[in-house]
Amino acid sequence: MPAFWNEPDWDEHERVEVVHDRTSGLTAIIALHSTHLGPGAGGTRFWHYADPAGAMRDALRLSRGMSYKNAMAGLPMGGGKAVVLLDKDGKKTKAMLHAFGDAVEAMGGRYVTAEDVGATVADMVAIAERTSHVCGLPVGEGDAGGDPGPFTAMGIYHGIKAAVAHKLEKDSMEGVRVAIQGCGSVGGGVAKLLAKDGAVLTLSDINDDRARALAAELGAEAVAADQVMGVECDVFSPNALGAILDDAGIAGLDCAIVAGGANNQLARPEHGAQLHERGILYAPDYVINAGGIINVSLEYLCRQQGEPCDIDEVRKRIAQIPGRLKAIWNESDACGRPSNEVADAMAQTLIGRGA
Structure with a gap:
């Protein structure tokens, strides 16, 4: 039985993957809590964890929180989250971002990533070179998306x-x-x-x-x-x-x-x-705190449908909080x-x- 099943924050998560890419040095955890309402959406946290168990706890708690957040915000999205374990100096390379993008792509659209602590719009651009299941990308003026x-x-x-x-x-x-x-x-x-x-x-x-x-x-x-x-x-x-x-x-x-x-x-x-x-x-x-995921989720959903999504719709939904x-x-x-x-x-x- 996986050790994380004994974690108090384990909540019948649908899927938890530990990703290690030896070439790039990437170590990450992707946790899907629920896809009941749609693909699990939630950002990627880049952080140095003194104890890897802390990374697992974060992934489990944050992914469950995203299930609740997206549901309460009325979004057709489930809950997922990823953490990338950095070394003490916080080193983050394009090779790591590409390897993480490959891991997201391998989920087959069940997980959609975005920015979280330690992540930037530029990081999402690099990840998007390997998968389309990413949001928080640069957008034109007046469009939904970008920095949440x-x-x-x-x-x-x-x-x-x-x-x-x-x-x-x-x-x-x-x-x-x-x-x-x-x-x-x-x-x-x-x-x-x-x-x-x-x-x-x-x-x-x-x-x-x-x-x-x-x-x-x-x-x-x-x-x-x-x-x-x-x-x-x-x-x-x-x-x-x-x-x-x-x-x-x-x-x-x-x-x-x-x-x-x-x-x-x-x-x-x-x-x-x-x-x-x-x-x-x-x-x-x-x-x-649902404003950011409202913004990037609408960006992703509109892009998947090939439709524009203006910022007024984002503001309208945030005003419902x-x-x-x-x-x-x-x-x-x-x-x-x-x-x-x-x-x-x-x-x-x-x-x-x-x-």
Whole structure:
């Protein structure tokens, strides 16, 4: 029996492949959680893992999250994810990208890849030289596709406003205190959108210089990466890596709302109950951060059908994210269950795995 069957995040995944190409040095994991609604769609994470078991856990958790994300976003796509294990210096070569493209192609269209942490549009272009089952490629002005980061940020921005309206009963972000963890494409995009609305921002990033530079640009405050989760604020917005909401992380929060784009923010499902018990409103990550996959999935689907897909359709679908969040929170308020459990139940029904 494969070792990953004993992983707590194994969830009857349809397919898990470990890919090793000796010539290029590629080692990768491709996990398909569900193809009930369509091909498993989800980005590829390029990362150095001190323990390969961590890569397997990421692949399993992230692919399941993509099943839920795509289902809740109303996309005809299943859930899949890939991780490419890099060495300590993060070396990534075109030969590795080509070998990974070959591995995706060998899946026969059951897995569609895109950008994730550590991946760029240029990486997708290289992968696309070996397979057509890739999205997040360069597109013309006004077309869906390209870098998913700004679209993910757009959805999170809308979701934060919805959370503030639901929890704080405010219809404006003016003066609302938001602590943002991560100032990359997603977190930085969220910060810029909120700054325009007059939110009071506290920023942090593993790269202190990046956080300070963005804070200076937006008139915000910057704090060290290890301090941001304890900042007194109305909204804590995690937009870096996941599993930060564990016992210690939740105990240190001083906020009313958690709403951000990081995948798998809850270290374990039971941590959603801890947030709920503390009266902290939680925006399930795979619902609020769906903007990027909406963008690249529409790009892929339109290209497969030989049809154009303009950006207005992407924006229209991203604008539906707040409504989905409100439905989850209203059900949570009515039944007393944590919002993550409510969202999971909804998603499981959509992919044919409901009770």
